[in-house]
Each structure stands twice: as C-alpha cells, then as structure tokens.
Amino acid sequence: MKQIAIYGKGGIGKSTIAANLSAALALKGARVLQIGCDPKHDSTRLLSNGTAITTALDYLRHTRPDERHLRDVVHTGFKGVHCVEAGGPEPGVGCAGRGILSTFELLAQLGLQSVAYDIALYDVLGDVVCGGFAVPLRRDYANAVYIVTSGEFMSIYAANNILRGVQNYDSSETRLGGLILNRRGVEDEDERVIRFAEAAHLPIAATFPRSDQFTRAERLGKTVVEAFPTTPLAGAFGALAHVLLNSGPYVPAQPLADDDLERVVLGSSTRTVNPYRHRALSQPADATPQPALTPVPQLTARYLSKSVRQRDPLQGCAFAGAVHTTLHIQDAITIAHGPRSCSHIAHQTFTSSARRALTKYGVSLQHQFEPPLASSDMSESVVIFGGTDELESAIRAAATSHPPVIFVVTTCPAGIIGDDIQVVIERLPDVTAHTRIIPILTDGNINGDYSQGLITACLKGAAALLDPDVTPEDDTVNIVAEKNLANNTEANFRVIHDLLAALGLRVNCRFIRATSVDELRHFKRGRLNLLAYDDAYGRTFRDYLAEQHGAVFASAAFPVGFHETVQWLHEIAAFFAKTEQVNAIVAQHRTGYEALVENLRPALAGKRIFILTYGHRLDWILQTAFDLEMEVLKVAVLNYAYDDRFFSRFEGRFAVELNYAPEQRNGDIQALQPDLVLSNFMLGVPEGVRGDIIPICPDVGFHSGLLLAERWYRLLKAPVSEGWRSDASLL
C-alpha cells in the first residue's frame, strides 16, 4: 500500500487538495483511505456530501473498548473512498497532538493495517509541531510526503519546517514527493515557490490555480473532481493522482537555514459539524470496490483489564503495572522512559511490597530491594524537543552490562509528546547485536490502569520471549499471574511449591515473577499451568496463554482453604497420574483441621456473620463458617478493579448483594445485628459491633479459613469496643 502524508501550513488548502486527490484516485480504480489529522475534522467533508462523520476521538471517548469496531470510525464516501477523521479538542484546551496519537493507536488496535488499500492519504494539520502531528511521518505510515504551499512567505516557512521534521525522521531514507503549489494570487508567487524548490532541491509535483470552482464545489459539499469532473482543474487532480500511484522519484529532505530561506524567498466556508454522531455512510452504487472491513485487531485490544473494558476510573497506571512485571525478569533491565517521578514511584511501590513481606514473613529477596530499573530522566526541555536522545543514552548505559533484554516502558509524558521508540531502537544496531530491546508502550495511564499494564507487559514483553518450539517436559508446571505487590506472594509460593514437591512436581517458570529471560524462553516446558488467582486479571492471562500459546491450565486457581486444597491436589495429581500421593498429603492435614474445628465449634456455632468484601472468592471463609456451624447473614461484594465475577459453591445458603455501595454498610449492620463483621477494612464500624479483617489476597493452603476462625474466637471474648476508640473525639 502506498501511504502519502500531505502537510502544509494551516489554511493553505490541504484538505481540499487531499479530498480531490482521493476522489481522483478512486476514479482511477484505486482503493483509497483518507485520514484527516486535524481537530476541526473537515478533511473528508467534501467526500461525504458535506456532512460530518463520527470522529475517532469522540468514538474513543464514548465507546467501551470491547464494543469498538473499525466500521464505526471508517466511513465510506465518494466512489467508495474510506474516510476517517481524528477530531480533537476545542481550540485552547487539551492536546491535539496526543489526539492524533490516540487515533492512530485506535486504528491499529482495531486492525486497520490489515485492510487491503491501494493508497492511504494522511491530511495533517499545519506544521510538524509535536510528536503527535509527526505520527504520519513514522516509518509505519507515510512512505511519501507532499507539502502544500502557496507563495506567501509564512507558507513557505512552514514548508521548510516540515522539511526539518521529515529530516529528523529520515536518516537515510528519501521520501519527499515534492511541493504542491496551491496559488493564493500573491505577487511573484510562482517565482518564490520555484526559488524555494530549487534551493531545497524539491520538485513541484503540481500547481493548482485559484479558482471559484473550488468554492462552488464546496457549496455543493463536493470535491471539484466530483462536481466538475470534466474541467481542467479536475484533470489536474487526475494527473497528480497518476503521479502518486506511480511513485517517486522521491528526494531527501534538505531544509534551508532561516537566513537562507529569507534570502531565497524574499529576495523577494465550512459547515458546523456535529461533534459526536454515529453515522456510517452507505456505499454509493457507483463506488470503486473497496476492501471489506474485516480487520484483525491487535492483541492489546482483545485482552483488556476490567477497568479499561468497563471504562471505570483508572486505578494506577499501566506504566507501573508493566514495570512491576518486567522487573521480575531479573536478568533484564527495565528503562522507564519519562520523568524521574515515574521511575521513583514505580521503584518505591515495587520495593514496598518487599519491605512488607520482609516484616511480616521474614522473606527477603535482594532483587526486590535493588531492582534493575533505570530512568531516561526526561527533562522539561526534552518534553519540548522530544526525548529520543535521552532514551538512547539510557539504553546505551544499560547495555554496558550486556543484559539479554532491555525493556523500554513509556510514561504519560512520553506518550503525550509521541516519542517514537522504534526509531531509537533502529539507531542502536551495536546494542541490538547483543541485547534485544523490547518496547512496552503503556504511555503511563494513557493505555490503561495498573492491571492493564500487567497484561500489556505480558503480551508485549514476556510473551515476546517465549520460544514456540519448546516442548513440554514431564512433571513440570508453570505458575501464572501471581500478584507481585501482595505481601504474601512469596510465602504463598512456598506453600504451593511444597505441595507440588510432595507430588513430585517441579516449577518450570513463574509467569511473571522472580524469573529470567531463559526461563521465559523455555516457558513451554511446563506441561500444566497453574493460575494463582481466578480473578479478572488471572483469567486474562490464562485466556491469552491458552489461546495464543496453547497453554494447558488446571481449572482451579491456587487453593485457599481445606476443601479447595484437596480438590486442587486431586486435579493436578490426576493430570500427572500421581493420585496415590494425594491421600497421604490430605490425611496429614485433615486430622489437624478437624481437631481445630471441634475445638472452635462450641464457641462459634450459631454466631452470625456479615461479610463485606472486595474479594470475589470467599468459599474458603464460607467453608470455615459452615464447618463451625456459624450463620452467614449476608455477603456484600464491592466493586473491585481486579474482578467482576462472584460465584460460590454455597450459593443459596446466604444472601448476597453484588456492586454493594459502601455507605449501605452501617444500615445493614443495624438491621442484621451480626455478632461479627468481616471486611477488608474495619475502620468506621459502628460502636458495639465486633469486626475483623479478611485479606483480599488470602494465604493459600489447607488451614487458611481456620486460622482466621481462631482469631474470631478470641475476638468474641474481647470487649466489644476498646477504650482507645473513644478518643477519636479528641482529634
């Protein structure tokens, strides 16, 4: 596919020329896509009978990710030309450049790149003012650039700036198609442009006169090519379309110095458009046959966190989630491309879980206190001028230790200014000769919440390392989707490890925790995969690995509580034909469990509990409560960023309310009069009510629930309210 970017000073007539070119191209039988990259979203208006189409950014803003489809933003216009408008903010607010980036990301996610066009035209606002407006210049996009100019000095000045932008992107390539002179009727116009073209060694690809045919066609909501197809003007567009279709020759960008430019040159009705309207155009009967919109969406558009999918407020940022994942690939180095605050926060939150684990469990992992994280230390000037040089320096510094892999994870500022990480990687052949550089384009929280970052790091980072040719080995398992920030993760792993060892099984790879590039490469040695958590996050990992890598999973996640542990062991043992070991393991724990139940039951039987929780898996607590003959009055499940699927094998034995509003709590407590309130947080429980904390990430194993019950027994003996609580009034 040919991809042509059309740049030029604002108001110079780019959109009119682009639309006419698209029309002319379509008349020649080409399958054409035109993308308008201008917040005023009128690039394709003349191809659409003068009407507005839904902009990509409005669509992005109002549509859930899992409901998005390419057909909603790609509209069919004159002769079947496919039209897309980026749209953008009102003048003076927001960041239109970021909007262009978001548009291209959306189109890529929805699979536009897999649609078979002959030619795509990018109609880009004004100058190459920032990374966003330079997106069409990236290698993945335009393979030719044309600049529209008049003879006015500012127009030529803008054209020269555009040459600079192209030069910044092209170290060796040549892709300048030339100038398109759109006459404005100024004095000495053609000569000025010719002098500039000669000095910059640029061809003039076409010249369009001032003509009221443009105005008359516009009044009809049409291009000249459509409205007056037999005129010389329409013919000129046909001729230029021919040039575009038949390529080059292209020339390199050779901008003039400002002084030289001055010397060379001076030596010398739009309709209001609907800001948001879903309306795909019907295809005209005489349209050029266009490719069907049956795109192949990107993986990142298929595997989404709960918050991103449901468009909830984003908790945390994808950058931190990704960094917290890649830091667990211990022989790789992660570079945070952004200001130092981003790497500092990611570092502190990463190490905080290690500090908590050290305090609570005595588990100490040096790697977690000094993780291999570096920052490109984006400065304010970098933000203005782009941060690729700083990133290159950071990569070179990291590469001195010859790590097998360097991950580059991007922050909000990197995403907003639109640094092109791939360009940086291409500049570093000496580094990539020994170190693989893997970009993870989270763009801070632009691409989602913390949970989405975990997923993206898996899809774009760790999974890129997996060797598809590795074959499973006997008696090996992988562990998948542990929670790296939970303080009991390592302690839980040790319990699981010991249970597996008792079955004669070994852990091949933890995906992704305390692992290495080599372990990930050999991920597929694991014959069975064990999910740590059956929540939205865990299920996304499971679905991805099962669907894309053929991974086989046990049906149950890490077991919490006696019954679950027994079931889990039976399933795994059956898979590996080791059932004879299970009974001995279970028997060893059953005696202790039953003795403790017998001990606690007299004190707890008949006690009434109310459970308020973010966690959606509670059977380990419910089993304990029912074994102890306690009464479960109600389970109230709060909205939780990590899960949205509650189920229990005890359903019917208690009342349950999903999407529970926290402010209902005290009223329910008043009405239900429980003996014990179990919750993930206890503060503010009304006077006269006993309560206890239940963990969101519980300890795994046979005795999880019972260990809590021992505490319930003690709490019921303690005074209902401790003396210090009355001092709240002193604050």
Next chain:
Amino acid sequence: MPVYSDLRPDGLTGALLALEGLRNVAVVLNGPTGCRAYHAATADSQFPRDAHRPLDFIGEFYFGQSRIPSTYLDNDDYVFGAGEKLKRILPVIAEAHPALIAIVNSPGAALIGDDLPRLLRRYAPDVPCVAVESTGFSRPAAHGFTEAVKAVITRLAPDALPAQPQTVNLLGFSIHHNHWEGSAAELRRLLALCGIQVNAVLCAGMTAADLARVPAATCNLVVYDEYGRALGEWLADRFGTPLFFSPDGAPVGFAATEFWLQAVCQILGADPLTALDDLKAARIRSYAALVRFSALSGLPKGATFAVRADASIACPLTRWLYEYLGMIPLAVQLTSAPDLESAKLLRAYLDSIDCAAAWQTDPVTTTPEIVLADANTIAAIQSQESLVAGVEIGYATRGYMDVVPKSLLGAQGALYLIEQIINGLARLA
C-alpha cells in the same frame, strides 16, 4: 549490572509533600491516580493528621485515601483537557473550607497546559488558591519543594512584617524526611533553652496561619541545605530576612549541635549556656552507656559503617561517627547533589582520614557492621548478610510506626543514634 540512574524523588514528590506538610491546606493533584496513590500514602504515614476513615473517602477523586484527591486524568482528559474534572472536583474540595487549596499538575498534565488559575478562580472563588503548574521534570525533589513553598508564601504572606525579636524560622524540613517531627521538636526545644522562639517550620506541620507569620522572623535558619538554602535566599530577597546555614550541614551529633547553637546565638545575641548544659547532660548519658558497652567489647570503636543520605546529614553524621565513636566509614553515598558545600567538605574529610574509597561508594556493594540509610538500602544489604544492623535515617522506612517521635538532630538525636548503634552492634560485643 550497571549503576542505575537516579531513582530518587523528583520535583513532583517534593512539591506534593511540601504542601501536605501544611495542616489545613487541601492539596489536589491534577493528574492520574498513578501519580497520586504513592504520595497520598506517604503523606498519611509521614504526617498523619486526620481520624483515618477510609470509608469517608471512598468516592470520586479520593479512591479510599484521605490525602491528595486527584482529577484521575486519563487519555480523554489529555486530549480534551481536564477542565470538566476540575469543574467537578474544586467545589467538592472547597466545601470543606480549607485555609488554602493548592493544586499541583502531574508531569502529563503540565504538558497539556490547562489554565489552572482561571479554573480555580471560577470554581473555588471563595477559597485562597495556588497552582503549581510544573514541578520540574526530573529536577530534584528540593526544587519542587522550594517552588511549592514559594507559591504558598506568595499567596498567604504577601507582605513583609516587622521582625519579632529572638524569633526564627527553621528551613529545609519536609515531611518526606524520616523523623522530621521529632527533629524539629528537638531544635525547637534547644532554641527555647536559648530564649529563641521558633516562628515557623517551613513546611512541616504548620498551618496556613503560621505561614502568614513567616516574614516576622528575625532570622531564617537553614537546617537542611538541600531543601532550605534556595528558599532562604528567596526569603531574604523578598522580606529582607537574614539567613544562617552551617556549611558542615545539620546539627547531627553533640559537637555539631553545640557549634550550631553557638553560631545561632551569636547571630541573635542570645545565650546558649542552658542549651549547652542540656547537651552536657546528654553527653553524660551517652558516656554512661558507651563506657559499659565498650568495656566488654571495645566497640563501637573500629566498627564499620555505611551511610546513604543527603549531604547535609551525611557530612556531620560521618564526622561524628568517626570522631566521637571511632567508627570507620566503608561507604558514604549521597542522595543529593555532590556540589553542595557540605558534600565537598565531606569528600575532603574522607580524604583526610584515609577513607577516600568510601566516597560515593554504593553501600550495597559493601558489608558494613551497621548501615544508616533508607529501608531499601538496609534490606538489600541484610539480604546478603542478615546480621548487619540498620538505622533508618531516610525514607522509605520498613514501616516501623514511631508513636513516640524520634529525632536525628540535637541532643536527643545524638542519644537516639547512640542507642541504635550500641544495640545494633551488640551482636559483635
């Protein structure tokens, strides 16, 4: 593995925690939740100032944390601007009648350039407001701290006031400093013994009303050079208040504290004798402990130590550990710029005691007998050699809750450090 680049906090953290050090100021982050949660948790642990009722803060903007509500910016806001979110959050914040609303842009928000002053005027018209529109990308935390403090002083203390005799402001304290509260209290106590009243501790534990009195101090005492020097110079320009700082750094240890008090008293014409007597009493208490500890072990003399801290702490601490306790530095790594006077003095000092190799050596690459640093550094060393003792003099901490405030400065600070060192080295005795 290479030496990783600097992961210390930058201006965003400095600004947010400067403002969170004010008691009745509402700090709002115009930014995503990813920039907020860590700072909200840090502010709450370093300076707990409310009844801690997460349920009261579970709604929009707060996400269960009482501190630093945010506009939780997302991609839509970056493209279309944060005006709508600000329109919603500002009236909610104003409802609580804070003495000041301080709004800080995250790095991403700073790029978008929302017109914060206009939005503040429009949606919180009845509350004094300041906007910190950029905290300096990757610039030191002290930069963001200084700019934020300057912004609130400009808003709340616009004019010079008549100097109140024998009053001083303490400069350079941030709630991000470990044991800031006890350290400030100790200097306040010692200065009171000299007849000098502390007018304000910028910006740690003050109210907005305290800030308004800042111009009334006779002198500004820079305790921590990194966070206080530029601010002191700005206050001198703005209000004509003279500035004092010690090139040796903060008053850590007995000798440095004695020197510091005498210098301050000389400037203010105050009498240090009572305070020096207090230090003598502390020296006696210290001696009593050290002589018994040393009698059976010879320690702490000859014990090795590592320090990772800002220069204004590392310089006097290293000197004191060497001269007063006879300990040997293996690693002294600065977490602040090495071009401060105290840093240069420290480097020269290490040369002079034949310990030049310790200068800027990463403590984690050594095995000292005791390490004085942040919790991560201590834990990283302990994960290699579990018996190494650690004293948390920097943030982050391991989570120990100091119900009784501890000081690192003055007489009480010296005794606290002696206690930690003696008990930390007990395994060697």
